[in-house]
Amino acid sequence: MVSTSVRSLTYTQAVNEAFHQEFERDPSIILMGEDVAGGAGRSEFEDAWGGVFKLTGGLIGKFGPERVRDTPISENGFMGAAVGAAATGLRPIADLMFVGFVGVCGDQIFNNMSKMHYMFGGKVKLPLTVITSTGAGVGSAAQHSETLYSIFVHFPGLKCVAPSNAYNAKGLHIAAIRDDDPVIVFNNKLLMGGVGGGIHVPEDSYEFPIGKADRPKEGTDVTLIGISYTTYQCLEAAKILEPKGYSVEVIDLLSLSPLDEDAILSSVKKTRKVVIVDEDYPKCSMASELSALIAEQAFDFLDSPPIRLNAPHASVPYSPVLEEQYIPSPSKIAESALSLLE
Amino acid sequence: MYETMVLIRRFEEQAKREADSGRILGTHSAIGEEATPTGICVHLDDNDYVLGNHRSHHHCIAKGVDINEMMAELLGKVTGTNRGKGGTMHIADATKGMLGANGVVGSNIPVATGCALAAKVQGRDNVSVVFFGDGASSQGSLHEAMNLASIWSLPVLFVCENNRYAESTPFEYAIAGQSVANRAAGYGMPGVTVDGQNVIEVYEVAEEAVARARKGDGPTLIEAFTYRYHGHFGADNPLGYRTPEEQKHYKDKDCIKTMEQFLIESGTASKNKLEAIDNDAVQRVEKATQFAIESAYPDPSELLSDVYVKYP
Numbered sequence: 001m002v003s004t005s006v007r008s009l010t011y012t013q014a015v016n017e018a019f020h021q022e023f024e025r026d027p028s029i030i031l032m033g034e035d036v037a038g039g040a041g042r043s044e045f046e047d048a049w050g051g052v053f054k055l056t057g058g059l060i061g062k063f064g065p066e067r068v069r070d071t072p073i074s075e076n077g078f079m080g081a082a083v084g085a086a087a088t089g090l091r092p093i094a095d096l097m098f099v100g101f102v103g104v105c106g107d108q109i110f111n112n113m114s115k116m117h118y119m120f121g122g123k124v125k126l127p128l129t130v131i132t133s134t135g136a137g138v139g140s141a142a143q144h145s146e147t148l149y150s151i152f153v154h155f156p157g158l159k160c161v162a163p164s165n166a167y168n169a170k171g172l173h174i175a176a177i178r179d180d181d182p183v184i185v186f187n188n189k190l191l192m193g194g195v196g197g198g199i200h201v202p203e204d205s206y207e208f209p210i211g212k213a214d215r216p217k218e219g220t221d222v223t224l225i226g227i228s229y230t231t232y233q234c235l236e237a238a239k240i241l242e243p244k245g246y247s248v249e250v251i252d253l254l255s256l257s258p259l260d261e262d263a264i265l266s267s268v269k270k271t272r273k274v275v276i277v278d279e280d281y282p283k284c285s286m287a288s289e290l291s292a293l294i295a296e297q298a299f300d301f302l303d304s305p306p307i308r309l310n311a312p313h314a315s316v317p318y319s320p321v322l323e324e325q326y327i328p329s330p331s332k333i334a335e336s337a338l339s340l341l342e
Numbered sequence: 343m344y345e346t347m348v349l350i351r352r353f354e355e356q357a358k359r360e361a362d363s364g365r366i367l368g369t370h371s372a373i374g375e376e377a378t379p380t381g382i383c384v385h386l387d388d389n390d391y392v393l394g395n396h397r398s399h400h401h402c403i404a405k406g407v408d409i410n411e412m413m414a415e416l417l418g419k420v421t422g423t424n425r426g427k428g429g430t431m432h433i434a435d436a437t438k439g440m441l442g443a444n445g446v447v448g449s450n451i452p453v454a455t456g457c458a459l460a461a462k463v464q465g466r467d468n469v470s471v472v473f474f475g476d477g478a479s480s481q482g483s484l485h486e487a488m489n490l491a492s493i494w495s496l497p498v499l500f501v502c503e504n505n506r507y508a509e510s511t512p513f514e515y516a517i518a519g520q521s522v523a524n525r526a527a528g529y530g531m532p533g534v535t536v537d538g539q540n541v542i543e544v545y546e547v548a549e550e551a552v553a554r555a556r557k558g559d560g561p562t563l564i565e566a567f568t569y570r571y572h573g574h575f576g577a578d579n580p581l582g583y584r585t586p587e588e589q590k591h592y593k594d595k596d597c598i599k600t601m602e603q604f605l606i607e608s609g610t611a612s613k614n615k616l617e618a619i620d621n622d623a624v625q626r627v628e629k630a631t632q633f634a635i636e637s638a639y640p641d642p643s644e645l646l647s648d649v650y651v652k653y654p
Contacts, residue, residue: 080452211654
């Protein structure tokens with residue numbers, strides 16, 4: 001029997017709730033992006049979209065157009081405006097609709113956002129949040145299906161988080177907004193679309209600490225490391241491995257920069273075998289970074305080298321027959337784990 | 343305003359000497375361009391914002407940034423405006439509303455729009471001024487920022503210092519239509535052309551634009567024609583792309599000399615008074631240089647400080 005205290009929210013509902021609660025709490029928070037409300041300038045169509053992925057619905061009605069601003073298609077313009085506004089008293093949230101669009105505003109993110117606090121001698125803070133969508137699997141093809149974690153993690157000065165379910169999504173968005181550094185939040189499309197289903201999300205406001213990984217499954221035989229959607233894939237892979245008698249540990253990274261190195265290393269030192277599952281392109285990816293970390297700091301504990309499962313070194317294809325091969329599947333993850341276990 | 347222009351000139355001359363002596367790598371000298379920021383910043387206070395570009399020493403000084411701290415920053419000392427972490431192209435002083443020079447052409451223009459946005463959302467009547475060059479006027483960032491500032495009616499002054507060259511490239515080649523000011527009409531805001539070497543004309547144009555912005559009537563684009571006497575950067579010899587005759591033509595219309603003539607002819611100040619101001623500027627710059635030389639470098643541990651406010 002389900003307890004009446006379980007409050008099941010979807011990923012999208014949880015993030016939306018985070019925004020509503022934070023907007024209520026702090027009047028210096030504003031939101032900018034394309035169609036974050038929708039129907040701009042026409043009162044009868046206000047809030048037409050609430051964001052492409054429905055994360056930001058209802059905000060303009062409650063908090064008004066001064067704080068919730070639809071922008072023209074000007075990523076360079078409004079991302080730069082987010083930097084300037086953050087430097088002068090606001091806590092802006094800027095929505096980069098698809099992570100691949102970073103190509104349009106890279107200057108503002110990589111040259112200003114990541115650097116100003118440092119190069120101004122610590123005398124200016126940029127307490128802003130960038131939310132963006134990631135991931136393949138929905139037929140959006142090459143330019144709208146990327147992941148690109150490592151490109152942002154690469155830059156000193158940026159923090160990066162990637163939620164994996166409704167519960168940590170609410171907590172990480174709240175933590176990101178309250179953080180005085182620029183934080184990039186990667187929201188995976190399949191998760192936003194409901195994969196994994198709803199889980200219990202507390203009604204009160206809470207922060208999930210940035211810099212801490214989660215361990216949704218504890219085990220002793222092999223470590224599977226997931227990021228966002230691939231954490232779900234790892235948990236599905238565990239369902240294939242457990243009936244074969246294996247005890248599987250799943251680490252959910254959640255925080256990409258800063259990285260919870262202790263959680264990763266203590267797991268690998270225990271199980272001695274690791275499969276890293278990262279949906280991003282393979283070269284210079286988060287999986288590469290984790291591999292190096294594990295090899296350097298847990299070398300003596302490993303039974304075999306770490307296995308990296310990424311997308312292939314190819315753009316995301318359109319045809320479903322090709323795209324379904326793109327993201328590492330639970331059976332592929334299980335297969336890799338078995339190659340270490342057997 | 344005369345005092346400010348003279349101070350800028352003397353500071354920049356010293357900066358050039360520092361570069362020539364090898365003590366610093368070099369700077370993007372603003373000698374010749376003193377009038378434009380001077381005539382504009384007179385209408386601003388510490389709570390208004392100025393954002394600059396790579397050639398920003400004159401913006402900083404006109405906005406009231408301390409020249410001791412500026413010189414120390416050029417020498418990479420911990421007493422510099424940026425604790426030695428930024429250098430000549432990134433000088434910033436938030437206490438004076440100088441939210442930074444910026445080494446990427448056009449990069450600060452959207453940032454300045456954001457400062458204006460914050461002022462508007464928080465109900466303050468502060469104004470944001472961004473300086474950029476003829477080169478930057480081709481960057482998409484300017485167009486996006488002008489559009490945004492116009493649709494949201496933000497209190498921004500977009501000030502193009504057209505010194506006629508983007509590095510070695512003349513503006514007649516690079517700017518379709520030959521006029522930056524004319525682009526304003528396409529973005530629904532007034533566009534004004536002004537002689538950037540005449541500080542009084544700049545003053546008058548700026549007065550109107552700042553008042554507009556403060557009232558909530560939105561942004562203005564100002565194109566101020568000016569001239570840099572030296573190369574793009576320290577080691578650049580501008581005679582590689584312009585004639586000695588042209589240089590002489592513009593140096594003969596020097597903004598400080600022009601103002602000097604005006605002040606004397608109008609009886610506002612005597613030659614002696616102006617000389618005293620100049621001597622004072624020279625002394626202040628000497629003091630700043632001494633301060634910078636005697637200041638300590640940052641502790642090596644500062645290499646890793648201020649990457650984040652807090653990590654993790």
